[in-house]
Amino acid sequence: MKFLVLLLILFTSCANGEKSLEVERGNTRYGGYLAFASVSDPKSFNPVLAKETSTTSITGLIFEGLTRVNVYTKEAEPNLAKSWQIKRGGKEWVFYLREDVKWNDGVPFSADDVVFTFNSLIYNSKIPSSASDVLKVDGEPFKVEKIDDYSVRFTLSSNYAPFLMAMGTDILPKHILADVVKADKFNSFWTLDSTPSGIVGTGPFKLSRYIPGQLVELVRNEHYWKKDKDGNSLPYLKGVRFLVVPNSDTALLKFLDSEIDYYSLRGEDYAILKPEEKSKGFKIYEVGPAFGSSFITFNQNNSINPKTQETYIDKRKLEWFRDRRFREAVSYALDRSSIIDIVLNGFGYPQSGPLSPSSGYFYNSNIEEHGYDLDRAKELLSDIGFSDIDSDGILEDKSGEDVSFNLFTNAENNVRVKIAELIKEDLINVGIKVNFLPLEFNNLVTKLSSSYDWEAIILGFTGGIEPHFSSNIWLSSGHLHIWYPKQERPATSWEAEIDKLFKDGVQALGRKKRKSIYDSWQEIASRELPLIYTAIPESIFAVRDKFGNLDPNPYGGVFHNIEEIYIINKEE
C-alpha cells in the first residue's frame, strides 16, 4: 500500500514537473500554502503566556521543545535535544542538544537558551505561566544548569516519570528576551501588536503577518534544522494560513468552497460532506476515538460550609450521591448507544473509563463496562431503599420524598445540553426525576470551584496520554477533584487508594510498572464511578485532496508532521 502511494506520488509529481517552476534544488515538493480555519483570533504570540488553543496552534508551529511526542508510540522522542542520559536513578537528566539548530533570525541555538527558558521565564515568579505547574515535582522547580554549549543538566528533587513528556515545553531565545525580562516587560511582550519578524523561534514556520479578526500568516523558516531523507531542508510548504472563522457552519461552507484545506467534522456534518467527497476533491478520515470526554458527576462533598454550618447541599441527597450503588444504577440506566446515535450522529464510542482508547499504552481495555441494563439499575435502586410508594412513576426514598436532582451543564455547549436531555429521559425510566438547567459557563465554574451548591453536572475534560497530568482531577486534594475538591484527607478508602496510585505512578520509572499502576486506577475509577462517562466522539477530519505525506492520527491530528507535508498539485 505504501509502495502504491509512493508510486502515485512519483507519477503525479512527474506529470506536473514541467508546470511547477517553484523548484528548490530540482525538488517539486516545495511551495504552496496550507489554509486552516481558526475559531478565534490568537490571543498572543507568546508561548509561555499562551492559555488556549487558538494561540498554541500558532505558537506550536513557531516554537519547539527539547522533546516531542511520537504520535504512534505516544512516547517522547528527541527534538531539539538529540539524546539524553539518566543518572542517579532518575533524579538527574543530561540533555545533549542538536548543534545544527538556528533561531529563525539566524542566531545559533545553544544550552544558554534552555537554561534561560527555565530559570528566567518558566520559574520566574513574576511571569504567570500555565506551563510551570507541569514542570515542577512536588511543587519544586527543576534545577537547570548548563554543562557546556550543547549539554544541559536537570536535577530533580524526586523522581518524575512524565519528565520527558514535560520537556516538550517550548524553548525561547535568550538573545531576544534577556533584556525584556530584565526590564520586567515579558508579560506584555510578543503580543498581537508585535512586529511579526520579531517573534523568534526554532520551529518550521515563522510569523509573517497578522490582520486582526481575519488572518494569521506564517511562512517557512529557512533556518529550520530538519531535513528530509534526501537531505533537502524542510518544511516543503511555503507557508500556513489561519483564517479566523468563528462560526463552524461558515467554516464548512468555506471548506466546500476550497478556501480552506481542512475541516474537523462534527457528527452532523458527515451527511453533508460525504456525498461531496469526489466532486469537491477532498477526503474524509475517520481516525478513531477522540480525546475529549463527557461525563455526569454527582456532588459528594460532605464537608461543612463555614458560612451556614451545614453541608453545601441537601444531606438527604448527599447520602444518595455518596452511595456507590446509586451512581452505578445511573450508569446502568444510561443508554449510551442512543447518546451516540442522537448526539454524535452515530460517530462515537461508549466510554467507561477516564482514558480514551486512543491514548495508547496506558489505556486499560479490561475495565468493567456498564451496558444499558434497566433491570440491574432498578434492582440497585431498590437495594438502596428507594421505592415508588405513591405509584406516580417517581421513586421515593426512605423519608418518603421524591428521588430527584438538579442537573447543570454549560449552556453554550450543544453536545452537553443534548446529552443532558437524553439522560433526563433515561433516568425517568428508572424512576429518578431530573430537573435540567443549562447555566452560563462562568456561573458553572463558580459553583464547581467555590460555592459547591450543585447536585449533578455534565462536564468534560480534554484528555491526554499521560495519566499524571490529570492528577489535579484524581488526587483527593486536587482542586479539580470536582465531586469533592481539596479534601484534607481522603474521604473514602477508594480515594485514598487512587491517591497512593498517583503518588506511586509519578515516581515509578519503568513503563511497565507505571502501566500496572494506572491500570488499577482505571479499574477503581470505573468501579466507583465518581465520574460516570457517557460517550466519546470519533475524530473525523476532511482534508483537501492535494497533500503528500499525509498521515492522520487521532493523537496528532492530520498535520502532526506538517514539516513533511507538501502539495502535490500546485495550481498557480
Next chain:
Amino acid sequence: MLIYILKRFLIALPLILVISLVAFLFINLTPGNFFNQMRLNPQISEETIEKYIELYQLDKPVLMQYFAWLKRIIHLDFGYSFAYNIPVAKVLGTRVLNTLLLTLSSLFFTWLVALPLGIVAAVKVDRAWDRLISFLSYVLLSIPTFFMAFLLLYFAYLAGILPLGGMVSANFTELSLFFKILDLFKHLIIPTLVISLGAIASLVRIMRGNLLEVLRSNYILALRARGISEKRVTYVHALRSAINPLITIFGYQISGLLSGAALTEIICNWPGLGSLMLSAVRSQDIYLVMGSMLVSSVMLIGGNLIADILLGFADPRIRVK
C-alpha cells in the same frame, strides 16, 4: 442652537457615567471572572490562577476597581484586555473601523435604494409597481437577519461567485492594491445586503406612507388647484415634507452604527465589534467590554444629537422651540 447643543453635551456626561457604573457593576455581579476558564484545565494549578487574579487586581473591591478604571479613562487610557494582553484601544481600533465600513456601506445602500422605491410606490399607489414593492418589502421584513445571512451565504455557495464570509481572501497578502480593494468589495456585498434588505423594506414602507399622507393633505390640494404641475407638486413640495420624519430615523441609524450589525457580523464572519463583544462579555474580559460599551454609548448619544440637529435644520418649527 449652540446653547441647545451645549446643553445636550452637559446632560450626556452624567448619563455616560451612570451607564458605565451600571455596566461595570453588572459584569462584576455575574459569578466568576475572566480566569475561571482556566480553572477547568487539569494542568493549571490554583496558585497560578490566583497569581493572575492578583496581577490584574481582580481581588480588589468592585467599587475600587471601578474608580481606578474611571481615573484611567479620564486620561483616555482604556486599560488592558485580559484575553489579548494589549491595550483595549488597540483591540477595538481595527474592529471599530471594520464595523464602520460595513455599517456605513449598508446605510448608504439602504437609503440609495429605499427612497426611490418608496417614492415610486407612493406615486404609483395601488398599481402593479406599488403592489410588487409592497409585497417584496413585506417578505423581506418577515425574514430574520440571521436567516437572511445563512440564505445569502448558501446562494453564494451555490453560485460560486461571491466569497463566503470573512473580510479578505486567504491570498489577500499576495494581491496588488487594485485587487485588494476588489477583494474587500466582494466580501462586503453579502453582509451589506443582509443588513440593508430588512432596513430597506421598512424604510420603503415608511417613505411610502409619509408621501401618501402628504399627497393627500389639503395644502397639496391647494397647490394642485393653483395649477402647478403634478411633477412639481410631488417632487418639490410633497417630498420635502415627507422626508422630515425620516431624518429622525437616520439619526437613530447613526447611533446604531456600532451595535446594529452584531448578528450579521458573527454569521458572515465579519471581523467587527460584534463577535469580539460577544466573546468579551462571555469571558468577562471587563475592560474590553467597558471600552466598547463606552464607545457605543457615545455613538448612541451622539447619533441622537445629530438627528436632532438635522431635524432642526430641516424643520423650522423645531428650531424655534
